[in-house]
């Protein structure tokens with residue numbers, strides 16, 4: 043066995059980030075040498091929101107060997123096939139951002155290029171008519187694609203809605219069963235070694251000290267270690283993403299849950315609607331420069347489906363990222379490493395990605411600056427990808443009804459995003475770096491949904507016979523409708539798999 047210099051990994055914080063890290067590390071560092079300890083304080087609440095996810099979470103759960111039905115049952119979960127955006131391109135408009143692909147490429151030409159060409163010839167349905175996930179979602183249907191399925195059902199790509207607090211509890215059990223030691227206590231002091239600036243211990247109220255060689259900061263927005271102890275610095279992105287507050291309230295609803303999230307643009311922000319089994323998650327994300335907390339609460343409660351079942355919770359945040367996600371011997375995960383508002387449900391994914399990269403670059407013998415820099419580079423790129431994609435929703439609007447939307451519509455955006463918008467506007471081209479999170483479908487959905495319409499299509503699309511393409515596209519569309527007709531309702535599926543209410 044290797045001689046490990048890192049024998050003690052200390053995770054500070056037991057929210058979603060802390061318990062995801064504990065569960066995953068207990069699975070990967072199960073070497074009989076590395077001890078994993080998680081310190082959390084029941085006195086300090088978790089952020090208490092965070093209910094919608096994206097498909098890579100399936101990989102995380104599978105990697106842990108989690109049974110999906112049990113997971114859905116224990117977290118109040120439902121299935122999610124995408125996000126419906128209402129009022130973003132303009133008031134009264136809607137579009138769907140599905141998981142999975144749009145149609146099939148033909149003759150080596152991207153499907154969306156063929157769609158763009160067809161759209162110039164005749165009136166076409168929305169591109170979401172060529173997405174299995176969108177077609178099923180809009181019909182309120184869901185089924186888990188069986189392995190080896192032959193029909194378009196295998197294109198059904200999904201994620202989950204769940205209660206993040208219950209998920210953390212679920213993972214806690216997993217982690218503790220795998221040997222993670224949980225210590226209840228409030229961290230009141232952090233010891234930093236003067237010669238290299240490494241954190242060596244955290245001290246709890248009452249004087250107990252917890253020592254370690256690697257610390258994972260999952261303490262939430264305040265960044266107890268990464269910021270308060272190491273003064274790493276924060277890049278503020280509010281000039282691009284000006285929303286800085288949220289108010290959240292659950293409500294009781296009747297009927298079966300929709301298998302999608304809805305994000306409805308409002309005068310100074312937007313409202314989420316996330317159906318869980320036992321409640322609807324609702325919240326308004328808004329910009330405090332244009333809206334007071336009282337007005338936000340009124341707007342949220344005035345647009346609620348069903349009656350509220352708790353008092354509204356107010357939260358504030360600064361969109362941006364920690365300048366280094368890994369500084370010295372501290373790796374920040376979750377809200378302590380940064381925050382991009384939940385419009386595309388990416389925060390839990392950023393935690394998962396941070397964990398995956400930490401496992402891949404784990405410093406088992408010593409801290410190698412090359413590995414740390416690589417981690418920071420990859421996490422920076424990922425945060426910036428998410429940032430750019432979320433900014434696109436604000437920038438690409440025709441809304442002129444409020445000063446908030448005027449500001450969003452007219453703001454300048456990062457060069458990395460402007461380049462993407464310009465390329466799409468010219469000929470609908472999308473180029474992604476290998477590690478980029480959002481796929482072509484995502485960019486096409488939001489751009490077309492919000493009027494970033496290409497002036498032309500790629501010349502390569504013209505190489506294919508128009509009538510044959512039109513016939514093939516119609517066949518695909520009919521195929522999606524036929525599969526949808528055979529799918530069970532989402533509520534029926536949940537009940538059938540023993541996971542429903």
Ligand code: FAD
Nearest residue numbers: 055056057058059088089092094229262376377384389390
């Ligand atoms: P927290 O939940 O804040 O946990 C911090 C932990 O640190 C707690 O256990 C606390 O007890 C502990 N702690 C803090 N200080 C101390 C101390 N001194 N001593 C001991 N322990 C301490 N994400 C999504 O993926 N999808 C969504 O739909 C989504 N919606 C969101 C909506 C809003 C409005 C916000 C603000 C966030 C949303 N998120 C969403 C993000 C998601 O909530 C977080 O990414 C996730 O919950 C992780 O939080 P965390 O574990 O980093 O921090």
